[in-house]
Amino acid sequence: MTAHAPIALALIDMQNDFVAPGAPACVAGAAATLPALRSLLGLARAQGWAVVHITREHRPDGSDVELFRRRAFQNGQGICVAGTPGADIVPELTPLPGEYRLHKRRFSAFLFTEFDALLRRLGVCTLVLGGTQYPNCIRATAVDAMARDYHTVVVTDACSAQSAEVAAHNVFDLSNMGICCVELANLPELLSAR
Amino acid sequence: MTAHAPIALALIDMQNDFVAPGAPACVAGAAATLPALRSLLGLARAQGWAVVHITREHRPDGSDVELFRRRAFQNGQGICVAGTPGADIVPELTPLPGEYRLHKRRFSAFLFTEFDALLRRLGVCTLVLGGTQYPNCIRATAVDAMARDYHTVVVTDACSAQSAEVAAHNVFDLSNMGICCVELANLPELLSAR
Numbered sequence: 001m002t003a004h005a006p007i008a009l010a011l012i013d014m015q016n017d018f019v020a021p022g023a024p025a026c027v028a029g030a031a032a033t034l035p036a037l038r039s040l041l042g043l044a045r046a047q048g049w050a051v052v053h054i055t056r057e058h059r060p061d062g063s064d065v066e067l068f069r070r071r072a073f074q075n076g077q078g079i080c081v082a083g084t085p086g087a088d089i090v091p092e093l094t095p096l097p098g099e100y101r102l103h104k105r106r107f108s109a110f111l112f113t114e115f116d117a118l119l120r121r122l123g124v125c126t127l128v129l130g131g132t133q134y135p136n137c138i139r140a141t142a143v144d145a146m147a148r149d150y151h152t153v154v155v156t157d158a159c160s161a162q163s164a165e166v167a168a169h170n171v172f173d174l175s176n177m178g179i180c181c182v183e184l185a186n187l188p189e190l191l192s193a194r
Numbered sequence: 195m196t197a198h199a200p201i202a203l204a205l206i207d208m209q210n211d212f213v214a215p216g217a218p219a220c221v222a223g224a225a226a227t228l229p230a231l232r233s234l235l236g237l238a239r240a241q242g243w244a245v246v247h248i249t250r251e252h253r254p255d256g257s258d259v260e261l262f263r264r265r266a267f268q269n270g271q272g273i274c275v276a277g278t279p280g281a282d283i284v285p286e287l288t289p290l291p292g293e294y295r296l297h298k299r300r301f302s303a304f305l306f307t308e309f310d311a312l313l314r315r316l317g318v319c320t321l322v323l324g325g326t327q328y329p330n331c332i333r334a335t336a337v338d339a340m341a342r343d344y345h346t347v348v349v350t351d352a353c354s355a356q357s358a359e360v361a362a363h364n365v366f367d368l369s370n371m372g373i374c375c376v377e378l379a380n381l382p383e384l385l386s387a388r
Contacts, residue, residue, distance in 0.1 A: 066340060066341065066343075066371075066372060067340075067343050067345070067372065068340070068371065068372020069372070106341040107337060107341060107371075108337075108341065111338075111341055135367040135370065135371070136367075136371060140337055140341075143301060143302075143334055144305075146260060146261075146262070147260065147300040147301060147302065147305055147334075149260075149261050151261070166363075166366075166367070169360075169363040169367075170367070172360075173329040173330075173360070173363075173364070176329065177260075177262065177301070177329070177330060178260060178261065178262020178263070
């Protein structure tokens with residue numbers, strides 16, 4: 001794969017409700033990716049990439065949530081409700097001033113958001129992804145990025161799922177659709193290869 | 195799951211280039227689903243559902259194909275080129291007059307097409323999917339339908355992949371995101387349950 005500058009890093013759904021142990025929608029593998037995500041974020045900052053922190057946010061009544069989650073909201077079990085601590089980005093990945101924030105309501109960061117317009121305005125050609133979780137928001141965002149002709153890179157040890165098996169199956173599928181799945185240690189070499 | 199009328203059936207990518215044995219992009223499991231797909235199509239016609247035949251079509255130069263496929267087109271190995279026999283729907287599933295045809299250029303039938311507008315105009319609430327292949331066009335279309343609040347049903351024995359293992363992993367993920375995965379034999383009962 002040939003990388004094309006400029007590059008953007010998007011961190012997806014690294015919020016307390018998905019990451020904190022015992023949180024209502026905790027993804028089992030998410031907390032373990034925090035060291036890799038901190039390193040990835042550090043790399044992006046050192047290299048001057050655009051950084052976009054993407055989080056899920058919902059209204060308390062669930063009127064903007066997927067249908068299959070609506071009942072949970074009606075029962076007072078909503079997740080990522082705007083203004084609650086559960087919707088906050090985990091402290092380890094707190095955005096710096098000047099980094100982009102973007103809220104989404106579906107799996108894909110491209111759906112019903114200005115993400116594509118932002119990336120185009122920034123002239124981004126290569127999109128690097130980390131966060132949670134593999135089968136849902138990571139995959140939907142990666143597939144939508146690939147479909148929009150971004151060179152799409154999923155950093156495998158900076159993404160998580162409920163199990164290693166689910167992660168592996170998704171990496172298998174993503175790799176078969178021209179999405180580059182690479183460990184963080186190999187990311188600089190991948191991006192410098194032209 | 196509660197079904198909501200009206201219902202549409204979308205058949206996806208059942209084209210010679212994906213289905214015919216030895217075709218350039220043959221999906222190993224696709225031909226075996228033809229009997230189930232014929233039955234599913236017959237059910238839809240008997241029930242008066244809207245039927246949408248969705249196929250991939252590309253320009254010969256590949257200017258409208260995903261980046262990861264572009265080189266194949268440049269090497270004269272394009273697939274689903276408009277006007278070629280490979281782009282045609284397999285004879286077993288020939289559309290009837292009055293059924294909808296829709297061409298797409300990406301995995302999801304919703305991306306860069308009028309599919310969502312068509313379903314809204316028809317008042318469709320429940321979208322039933324069959325075709326090929328599971329990790330790519332079936333899954334991307336199903337996820338996009340779910341995200342747009344359609345009650346989404348994947349008919350498991352009317353969809354295919356390169357292997358039964360890939361199919362099973364994708365059904366596992368889809369089921370976890372509120373998408374109903376059901377065998378054809380159980381579809382009428384599912385849709386009548388209210």
